[in-house]
Amino acid sequence: MSAVAPTSQTRRPREPSRRGMRLLAAGLTVVCIIELLFAFEQTHAMAAWRAARDIPAPQLDRLWSNAASSLGIAPPLRADHADIPLAGAFSAVDPEQALSGVAFDGAVIRPASEEPWRTEPLRIASGSEPSGDGQTFARRLRAAPDAQIELRRIVDASASPLCGGQSPISAALLHRGSRVDLMLFRSGAKSLCGTWTFEAR
Known part of the structure; x- marks a missing residue:
């Protein structure tokens, strides 16, 4: 039998298109750049953390206060070591106050006399x-402007003559110290029910 000559219909293995290879290369390049940026940022973050770790607490507080004031941010309030x-x-x-x-x-x-x-x-x-x-709270309670006022939500309270x-x-x-001031609020335009001051028994 004579050999069959190859025809134009014989299929050859399909090679990846150049366009697909270019897209793949571009995608890998972007991923590599992102990984490098993350590594760079992490290195700087660790260096900053090591530097901040060695700064004494009072100096760190001053740095934060200066940065916060320059940005117009109120510094966070911290509990005092003497707070109980x-x-x-x-x-x-x-003795004549309502509460x-x-x-x-x-x-x-x-x-x-209340629930x-x-x-x-x-x-x-x-x-x-x-x-x-x-x-302000400070004026109402005769306190310092940086006094720490604890705000609490009252859950499912009954109607009260105090409000x-x-x-x-x-x-x-x-x-x-031994004194506590209490301000009570209800809903509405004139929300303040009253202000009372107490001493520890």
């Missing part, structure tokens, strides 16, 4: 912030 948890029973400084006493037990506030208020933390406010009644028959929705607390 707010707990125990307190009596009214003014004669209050006790603190973790997240629960127990006002005298207990279960609270949730909101945030720490600065004394220089507005208290919602046209004054004109409405339910209190939040409280602001300023704890100074």
Whole structure:
């Protein structure tokens, strides 16, 4: 038998197109660049961390305060080393004020002659912030502008005569040694129910 001559229909293995190879090369180039950038940033981040780790805490605080003030950012409030948890029973400084006493037990506030208020933390406010009644917390509570005001949400409170028959929705607390100030708020335009000051029993 005579050999069959190859015809034009004989298929040859298909080679990758040049366009596909160029796309693959471009994709790999982008991935390599990104990896290099990550490695570069990580190296600088580690160097910055090592440098910051060796800076004394007071100097680091000053650096943060300067940077924050230049950017118009309020510096974070920190607990003072002398601060102690707010707990125990307190009596009214003014015996004629509407709320004669209050006790603190973790997240629960127990006002005298009232149902207990279960609270949730909101945030720490600065004394220089507005208290919602046209004054700052500092002015209302006769405190320093950088005083730390603890804000709490009151959960499912009943109607209270302290808030004109409405339910209190939040409280602001300023704890100074044996003294604690309590501001109570309800919903509405005139949200402040009142401000009371107590001393530890």
